[in-house]
Structure formats: structure tokens, C-alpha cells
Amino acid sequence: MTRRRAVLTTAALAGTLALAGCSGSDSGSGSAKAELSVSGTYMPQPVSADMAAGFLTITNKGGAKDELTSVSSHAAGQVTMHSTMGGAMQEQNSFAIPAHGQLVFKSGGNHLMFEKLKRQPKQGQTVTVKLTFAKSGPLTVEMPVKSATYNPSTGH
Numbered sequence: 108m109t110r111r112r113a114v115l116t117t118a119a120l121a122g123t124l125a126l127a128g129c130s131g132s133d134s135g136s137g138s139a140k141a142e143l144s145v146s147g148t149y150m151p152q153p154v155s156a157d158m159a160a161g162f163l164t165i166t167n168k169g170g171a172k173d174e175l176t177s178v179s180s181h182a183a184g185q186v187t188m189h190s191t192m193g194g195a196m197q198e199q200n201s202f203a204i205p206a207h208g209q210l211v212f213k214s215g216g217n218h219l220m221f222e223k224l225k226r227q228p229k230q231g232q233t234v235t236v237k238l239t240f241a242k243s244g245p246l247t248v249e250m251p252v253k254s255a256t257y258n259p260s261t262g263h
Contacts, residue, residue, distance in 0.1 A: 139170035141204065141243050148250040150221070151214075151257050152230045159183070159228060161219035161236065161250055162259075165210040174241035175202045175210060182234045184223025191216050201241070214258075228252040 144166050153159035167173060178186040188199045202217065204210045212218050221234070228234055233249040240246075257263065 139206075141167050141171050141173035141206070141240070142169035143167055143173060143204065143240065143243050143246060145238065145246055145248045147259060148236070148248050149253045149257060149259065150228060150234055150250050152252050152255045153221075153224065153227055154255055156227050157222070157224050159221040159224060160214075161186075161221060161234075162212045162214060163219075163236075163248070163250070164212070165204055165238070167204045167206060167208055167210075170206050171242070172206045172208075173204045173243050175204060175238060176200070176241050177239040178219055178236060179239070180221060180234055180236045182225055182228060183221035184225070185221075186236070187220045187222060189218055189220055191218070204240075230254050 146164050146166065148161070148163040150159055150161045165175065175188070178188060180186050188202060189196050190199050190202075191197075199217075202210050210217070219236075230252050232252045234252065236248050236250050238246045238248065254263070
């Protein structure tokens, strides 16, 4: 009977360790987090007095995905996020940022719309933008205002 109890205790202990191992691996993947950085920010000088576009790249070097849920700026009454597919622009509530991936906002694709501008930004100025994410803390970035025809691939 003592031997049987020892076998059962060993089996129970092995089961507990196996569950702890599973739990540990789950919390391991759960503790992986997004590591977000922002680059390539710019706003072409708006041609309209009340609306402007903004572009940037969010890079996630972390092991967990995140989501851009909102954008705000004191320069505008509202900042909305849009996707462009097949020439059709559609407002989005959020954008996924994959683990070890990027979310790109570029001319002709995903972009930010600064609506109800409080003042028309001029080339050489910067606009402060706050990016809010589902899991990570907010990031505040400076977006330089470039010429209305600026193209990041040529730098003009």
C-alpha cells in the first residue's frame, strides 16, 4: 500500500508539473508583448484650410500583436484612420499591428485624416500626434510638415 501511495503521489506530482509547464508556456506567450516604434512620420502641407493627411510607419519588434485604436492631435478637431483599397477610401476603427511586423500609412494606402484643422500647418512646422493602442501605452510623435508634393522615396 505504501508503494501504491508513492506511485500515485508521483503521478499526481508529475501531472501537477505538466500542468504548471503548460501554464508556464501560456503565461510565457501571454507575457510576450508588443515593442512599438514609429518612423517616417510626415504630413504634406495641406492644400485645404480644414483637412490634412498624415503618414507614418509603426514597427512592432515584439512577440505579440497590438492594435492602433485611435489617433489624436491638438492641431485638429478629429483625426480618423482610413484604408484605401481599389481606389476606395474607407474609415477604420482600428488597425492591427502584427508581432514582428509593421503597419504602414502611406500615400495611396492607409492614411490618417486630420479634420477640422485649428490652423493650417505650414511646411517646416511640426504637428504633435498621439497614437493610442489596445495593449501598449500611448506614443506621442512629432510629424513634420513637408511640401504638398513631398514623396518619401525621393525625399522631395
